[in-house]
Amino acid sequence: MYSCSDLKKGLKILIDGEPHVIANYDFTKPGKGQALYKCKLRNMITGSLFDRTYRSGESFEPASLEERSMQYLYQDESGYVFMDQKNYEQVVLSEATLGDDKYFLVDNMEVEILMYGEIGIGISLPNFVNLRVAQSDPWVKGDTASGNNKPATLETGYTLQVPSFVEEGTLIQVDTRTGEYSTRVKE
Amino acid sequence: MVKNWQLARKRTTLEKRARIVQAIRAFFIERDFLEVETPQRIPANAPELNIDAMASGDWFLQTSPELAMKRLLAAGYERLFQICHCWRDGERGRLHLPEYSMLEWYRADCDYHSLMTDCEELFQALASDGRLCFQGKSIDLSPPWPRLTVTEAFNRYAPLSVEAALRQDRFDELIVTAIEPQLPKDRPLFLTEYPISQAALARQKPTDPNVAERFELYIGGMELANAFSELIDPVEQRQRFLKEEAQRRSAGKPAYPVAEPFLQELATMPESAGIALGIDRLIMLFCNLDKIDDSVALPPENL
Numbered sequence: 001m002y003s004c005s006d007l008k009k010g011l012k013i014l015i016d017g018e019p020h021v022i023a024n025y026d027f028t029k030p031g032k033g034q035a036l037y038k039c040k041l042r043n044m045i046t047g048s049l050f051d052r053t054y055r056s057g058e059s060f061e062p063a064s065l066e067e068r069s070m071q072y073l074y075q076d077e078s079g080y081v082f083m084d085q086k087n088y089e090q091v092v093l094s095e096a097t098l099g100d101d102k103y104f105l106v107d108n109m110e111v112e113i114l115m116y117g118e119i120g121i122g123i124s125l126p127n128f129v130n131l132r133v134a135q136s137d138p139w140v141k142g143d144t145a146s147g148n149n150k151p152a153t154l155e156t157g158y159t160l161q162v163p164s165f166v167e168e169g170t171l172i173q174v175d176t177r178t179g180e181y182s183t184r185v186k187e
Numbered sequence: 188m189v190k191n192w193q194l195a196r197k198r199t200t201l202e203k204r205a206r207i208v209q210a211i212r213a214f215f216i217e218r219d220f221l222e223v224e225t226p227q228r229i230p231a232n233a234p235e236l237n238i239d240a241m242a243s244g245d246w247f248l249q250t251s252p253e254l255a256m257k258r259l260l261a262a263g264y265e266r267l268f269q270i271c272h273c274w275r276d277g278e279r280g281r282l283h284l285p286e287y288s289m290l291e292w293y294r295a296d297c298d299y300h301s302l303m304t305d306c307e308e309l310f311q312a313l314a315s316d317g318r319l320c321f322q323g324k325s326i327d328l329s330p331p332w333p334r335l336t337v338t339e340a341f342n343r344y345a346p347l348s349v350e351a352a353l354r355q356d357r358f359d360e361l362i363v364t365a366i367e368p369q370l371p372k373d374r375p376l377f378l379t380e381y382p383i384s385q386a387a388l389a390r391q392k393p394t395d396p397n398v399a400e401r402f403e404l405y406i407g408g409m410e411l412a413n414a415f416s417e418l419i420d421p422v423e424q425r426q427r428f429l430k431e432e433a434q435r436r437s438a439g440k441p442a443y444p445v446a447e448p449f450l451q452e453l454a455t456m457p458e459s460a461g462i463a464l465g466i467d468r469l470i471m472l473f474c475n476l477d478k479i480d481d482s483v484a485l486p487p488e489n490l
Contacts, residue, residue, distance in 0.1 A: 005277060026280050026281050027278070027279055027280030027281075027283055028280055028281075028282065028283075028363050029237070029278060029280075029283065029359075029363075030359050030362050030363060030403075030410060031403070031410060031413045031463075032235065032237060032238070032385065032386075032387075032413060033237055033358070033359035033362065033363075033385075034237050034359040034360070035237070035277065035278070036359065036360060036363050036364075038363075038364075053360060053363070053364055055359075055360065056277075057438070
């Protein structure tokens with residue numbers, strides 16, 4: 001069990017049986033008054049954010065989470081399906097859980113899945129993924145307002161800014177941490 | 188050889204801090220206050236439910252120089268100030284350092300109203316143009332500063348009355364979460380007349396036995412100082428110490444020894460008033476700093 005003095009940003013605790021991560025934390029105390037621990041918490045399953053203030057004496061159950069190496073298989077109506085290559089167990093993550101990460105999944109890609117018991121609650125992508133440009137209009141010469149950039153849509157449906165020389169069908173590298181264009185991939 | 192750039196970048200703040208502390212000294216010396224130094228390692232602090240002392244051998248580091256200052260008052264010293272370090276266990280946050288700098292001053296034959304005037308004059312002396320710029324807000328320091336009673340603050344800003352908050356043990360929580368964030372940020376404010384249960388060493392208000400003659404000074408949304416007219420009845424003081432001790436025990440906290448010499452000498456203390464002001468937070472205000480770590484050279488994590 002954790003006590004209030006263990007609370008810090010990034011700590012994962014159980015609230016009402018669900019794992020939460022402390023997104024923001026501050027200790028506060030009126031000079032003569034009780035110590036109060038102001039937390040901003042994120043529910044790791046639903047992603048919802050909320051504030052809660054704890055006082056000394058309260059205790060917290062640690063949320064035990066593990067990361068498992070898995071391969072991305074496919075998407076179907078149940079969600080995004082991943083498989084543990086050691087024991088062939090499959091885990092499904094919902095679109096809401098993945099958020100924007102869904103745009104960076106390539107078939108057969110190796111990812112780390114954050115597991116709470118049997119539930120997948122998050123994903124760690126490689127820093128860079130290669131994705132093909134599905135649609136991008138040719139750059140109009142003299143369009144200085146947008147610099148040398150233009151919008152492009154990738155095979156996964158993700159839209160980003162790319163340099164003017166990138167054409168439809170080009171394979172590009174995207175930085176998954178920022179969601180931005182990184183470089184063109186030589187094939 | 189690696190230069191500590193984090194520390195080197197604090198030069199402007201540390202130079203300003205030194206000038207401000209000098210100006211504080213000059214302010215009190217000009218007004219005929221005696222600067223004193225009392226031991227920081229002591230056998231007993233005033234027992235308070237919510238203040239935990241750090242042990243130092245068989246004794247403790249002071250949580251405040253209060254008891255020593257009052258023994259000086261009782262011995263006939265009428266105007267006193269001290270700038271010293273205090274230690275409070277487990278207090279670490281954006282506005283809290285476990286070791287921090289405290290300014291305390293005491294006046295005989297005065298009550299807490301005189302201390303409000305002192306605060307107004309001290310800040311006038313420190314801020315040459317009568318204003319402070321803090322976190323994007325301009326704070327007008329011209330006196331008199333607004334006063335608001337705790338009862339009125341609860342009526343105005345909290346979902347409960349002060350009586351209900353005390354019954355539900357939510358007094359501190361509502362001060363921090365409901366009242367402090369809504370206090371006006373463009374003027375200093377004295378929050379006054381605390382419930383008698385929230386004042387272990389303060390005098391009861393003669394015209395209202397439910398409250399103590401105590402105030403907290405807020406500037407820029409920060410609690411900066413705590414002050415009160417001193418309780419000088421040794422019998423009542425001993426009872427309040429015993430009550431705080433009993434509350435500490437039932438909260439599972441370590442018991443503290445009784446400060447006997449202080450209780451013995453309290454009988455000769457004149458009517459007085461005293462105040463404790465956090466110097467690090469004052470430096471935050473004058474240097475426009477967002478967290479207390481930036482007001483000192485070396486926060487504990489950097490030691």
